[in-house]
Amino acid sequence: MKDYEIVIGLEVHAELNTQSKIYCSCRSAFGMDVNTQICPVCMGLPGALPTLNEKVVEYAIRMGHALNCHINTVCRQDRKNYFYPDLPKGYQISQADVPLCENGYLDILVGGEARRIRVNRIHIEEDAGKLLHDGAYPGSLADLNRCGVPLIEIVSEPDLRSSAEARAYLETIRSILLCLGISDCKMQEGSIRCDVNVSVREKGTRELTVRCEMKNVNSFRAAVRGIEYEAKRQIEILEGGGTIIQETRRWDDGKGMSFPMRTKEDAQDYRYFPEPDLLTIVVDEEKVQALKESIPELPHAKIRRYMKDYGFAEIDAALITEDIERAALFEACAESGRCKPKNICNWILADLAKYTNDTGQKISQTPITPKRLTELIEQVEKGVISNTAGKKAFLLMMETGREPLAIIEEEGMAQNSNREELRQLVREVFSDNQKSVLDYRNGKGKALGYLVGQCMKRSGGKANPSLIREIVTHMLSE
Amino acid sequence: MRMDIQHIAKLARLHIEAEALSVFEKEMETIVKMAEHLPEAEDALLPDRETPMQLRRDEAEDGKFTREEMLMNAPEVQLGCLAVPKTVG
Amino acid sequence: MNLYEKTATELSDMLRRKECSAAEISQEVLERTETSEERIGAYITRCEDVMQQAEAVDKAIAEGRALHPLAGIPIALKDNISTKGIRTTCASRMLENYVPPYDAAVTEKVRRAGMVITGKTNMDEFAMGASTETSYMKVTHNPHNPEYVPGGSSGGSAAAVAAGETILSLGSDTGGSIRQPAALCGIVGLKPTYGSVSRYGLVAYASSLEQIGPMGKTVRDTAMLYSLICGRDQMDATTVRREYPDFASALSGKVQGLRIGVPREYFGDGICPEVSVAVWEGIRLLEQAGASVREISLPDTEYAVSAYYIIASAEASSNLARYDGVRYGFRAKHYKGLTDMYERTRSEGFGDEVKRRVMLGTFVLSSGYYDAYYKKARAAQQRIKRELADAFRECDILITPTYPTPAFPLGEKSDDPLKLYMSDICTVTANLSGLPAISVPCGKTASGLPMGMQMMAPAFSEQVLLNAAYAYETLCGGFWSGGTVI
Known part of the structure; x- marks a missing residue:
């Protein structure tokens, strides 16, 4: 069998958590009663017109900065025309030729190795409604609440080479979206979605081969499974002397297989043209710069820094940075210089994590402070108390809010090191x-x-x- | 340029009767013909900087319209949703 | 003279001086409509609460409240302008029973000013046409001769004003649809600068070309209504923020030093001699009063009609995609599956002209043809825009015929769409360039049919335009010598 290489490109759609929708002032909220979050604009009534939400542009630009993109300060929207019951106007307002952001990259870590994945573009567009099915009714039922919810679409170049890389890429994108606070990334609510493009080619060749697009990939795990399945399927075809048909396939996670989506009679021709109801989007340079400066240290950058400065393994660094409060606690403790970063890390990831998991509390809801944690760890490091005693003291501190030194004193935990x-x-x-x-x-x-x-x-x-x-x-x- | 009337009709979700097909074709070709003398276009249509758009503040308005009002003209409503024949694909 | 024969200006004065009541005005208009509507057919829907609306205005007057100058004046709205609770059909089977749950921005303004909405007027289906003959609902007859078309697509709005079935009306103009019916019915019609009037609630045909505009018996009436409807609207991103003057009060009637450009391309072979003569007579009248006249050439005009139809159809094909039988409007009775439902609904719901333009638009945007047609049309549009902008460096206004001929008989042109298309040559450049243009009556043919003269001005120069039109109106002794046309 020949040596094959998998070539993967990912398109991620993320719903932005703005107050209002992208083209109207309906509330953009999940889980509302059907067809109660709609108005003439998002419903596509005759005569209705779109107006662009400024926060959507801001959020998209911030994501563009986070992914090292060039920001197109002058751009516009285009119409993507097709018929579907969840698309009220018969077209989606999106961006075709001139997206808001383009030509960026994302550095990901896969098994400790750094890989640069290029990002082709980020553009803004509106979400469609939902089609529901109910046993009592033979057809489909359209709920338009989701029409007009703002989306950014992040399109990668086909630079990914394995399902593990794809997973890392998706996790990193998600962590950035969460860190920037622009999307709540709840895959189960559909606020982040992913389409996967997979092709295979002989190792050493450079041309891109026929690819298949896979939809209905509803979790990162499904993305991994889908990629592996699809690569295997394509390789089998090629090995058998066949050719890959370019098609859109639907991933069925339950069956662990992809199926060709029933091809419509004609291939889709979206007939893109500039949206005449919206004028040019012009963002001034100062604003773009200010948005860039507002980007906090991003999770993957923080991970790399922890690995470098503190010698952590990637997995530990990732776990600490995953939660903003954890990372803040860690850094404050580390800054004091009174105890070893490695120990701080262990205490946070083991004892603290277990406690917050068990009680369902966030770190900020517990009595823990950098001072208290530092003190506790210091006492263990100095040998004043044993590790076991330390764990006990920790729990007491969390449950009662007493200071560690007081607990050690009162419980007589100090061990003899004379x-x-x-x-x-x-x-x-x-x-x-x-x-x-x-x-x-x-x-x-x-x-x-x-x-x-x-x-x-x-x-x-x-x-x-x-x-x-x-x-x-x-x-x-x- | 010969246009494929059937294909366009499909894209436009229109059904043109067989008898009307050739009449349609002829009419459209005549109209399109007059476009053939348009001068060559210069570069791609760039977004017009002259008229930048004023953007809307991100503020949600609740209770503007009720479901009843919005669906009042709908041909078929089931369970509060717009009912359509089963989608294909 | 009957009240329905007066102008809005006169009636507004009379109301202020308490020489008549709003109820009396509406009463007379209603009675007039009763007698002439069967012959004219201007209305698709007539409001049943006209008297209540008028009485509310009288009550406000009695309470001494300050009212808008147009309060109590009857107005008809073209049936593609959304009116909450009043069906808005666009003269199409597709929207035959559609009742909007919201008012268009202009409808809100009209209501707030206390105007009395008499009804929704007939039009070409989805505003696609130049004779109102493509209406699914009914035929409208030209008040000057019922066997002739009133023009289109705002034929109902024009006929209603000309016949005294309303005092003012609103139409929409995508390629001449206000100006041409105004010309054919002998009234005044203004297509404002693109972006000066909100399109929110106007059922879209060609978004980048169309504007709602006022139609009335005189220039001053038209100016008053324009003042009411113009302005930035946050619901329409294409409207422009600027200060607009009170156009009617600033009308001067002076033309000394006005530089008039006469583009030869608008006086081509298709223009009927009577029209050409009448327009030139108008130009000379202004010249005698102190304006200067120069003939100019705008060669890019030759691309205007093709560019217009390509751009308008492209936008229309997209704007009309929403008519699919899912959320509102007509749905076919028998179908198998979703695609069939779409196809049957749209094929049965739309008339032939609409289908033709949707097909054309779909074609020019389709893969492989976009560059050859749409892109070229947009480029031609830019050229036309630039050419006009250049012309306006040397001229204050341009004068042309509004339409090559007076009204034509019903049924005459409807079998040759191309012939009809070419007649738009005088009007489409204003839509392509976004510039304001007005049509004013400039006499009648030997057979008694009105002809129209068009004036064009630079963007947002409606004051200049209205002044010139007003001057002309004054110089020829007024368009409205009292009475109605029939």
């Missing part, structure tokens, strides 16, 4: 357990553990266990 005292204790244990000492010196390694245990017992659990072990080991070797 070497002189511990040495004395070990000597006492040795003299009481001479047989074990002898056993160890005769090669029975397990005796060491037994002796350590006895020391801990003698100390009532208060001795610093690692120090005990160190002292015991040392004395045994004398």
